[in-house]
Amino acid sequence: MDHFNATIKDGKLVKTRRGLQVSRQKFNGLSFVNTSPQEPPSGPSGPSPSGVAAGGAPSPAHPEIIFVDEGSELHGGDAKDGGGPDQHPDGSDPPKRRRRPPRRGKSPATPSPATPSPSRRSPTNTATPAFHPPDLLSVPHPQSTTPSSADPPLSAQEWSLFERHLAHAAPRGTYPYEALLTYNPLRGAEFRAMVAADMAAVHCVLAGGCVAEAVERGASPRELACYIGRVCAVLNRKLGRRESGVEGGAVWCIAELARVGCAVGRLDHWLLHMRGLKKVLDINGGLVGLPQWLLASMHKADIQGASTLAIPPFLPFTRHHGSIAASLPTNLRSRTRSTLSALLTPLGINPEVTAALSSLALLASAVRLARAPENAGGGVRFDPDAFTEEWQAVGDGLLTRPRP
Structure with missing residues (x-):
């Protein structure tokens, strides 16, 4: 001027x-x-x-x-x-x-x-061109879960980012200990088929990949707002049809939006998406009948934000598998529990908190056992659903139990 x-x-x-x-x-x-x-x-x-x-x-x-x-x-x-x-x-x-x-x-x-x-x-x-709500709403979106020829085609750079994140970053993000697991569900055909059939899931993968690569470069994810806007536009159309039931892909996208918001420090976005996810699940029957990989993704997003804010998680946590601590020797399990109880009980720590910390110590012992040199050839492997459930149960237990 x-x-x-x-x-x-x-x-x-x-x-x-x-x-x-x-x-x-x-x-x-x-x-x-x-x-x-x-x-x-x-x-x-x-x-x-x-x-x-x-x-x-x-x-x-x-x-x-x-x-x-x-x-x-x-x-x-x-x-x-x-x-x-x-x-x-x-x-x-x-x-x-x-x-x-x-x-x-x-x-x-x-x-x-x-x-x-x-x-x-x-x-x-x-x-980089700015994206405004009118631009996002004018993008043609599919009216069903199958891709349509009217969908905006992805550029070669976006396809490359999609393949990198879907094949590497996304599976490691949900299952960081995949080297100790018998298999990784996010590398399976069921998950890839869900993503390929839903444009909201495609853009959700792009949003996650944008954040992951920005963290590696130490830069700001400039394209993130574009991908999130596209995901929200597709989800609004899906939820606006008021059909009976909700697709698993839509639920996964809402959970991923919450996780992305927490990853970039927008905890207000995490709160918004988790409240919306809980409302969608309450209307459509809760967590019953959902696949284990979807439950793992939702609980990961829920516990990650709740741990940051030190508040109880939004979603109820129910265990379906036994503890992986059964792979440990009996004397090691007994000694670990008694040692923690002797340390924490005189301090007035709530017994439920002591039990959650004992589970964490046993989980760490199981991981250390699986990584031992004598098991380097793959002698000890855990079921992914049981391992992830044990890992997330510790976080849920510490967040929902009474404070000391």
């Missing part, structure tokens, strides 16, 4: 030496100083220096103000303005100022010979 010129359509040139004035202590607002036309405007009433009629409200009959490039005035030599660019409105010589390129491009309201040449480009044209 420093030292720009403005012309009045069918009028005179207005030169401005100083525009936006901001101090360190106070925002002074938009203030035009030393602004006056070269000659008194003709007609009964002219615009004020700020471009608004004297009555206070702009009128379509009054001339429009457009911004022009100072360089075009220098080279064009407009004679009817009554003065060159070096002449100050009050007749005195302006102070010498070093010219700098404009920081923000201004597009004229109407075509004019004095407008900037098309080769000049605003800095925002080279940045």
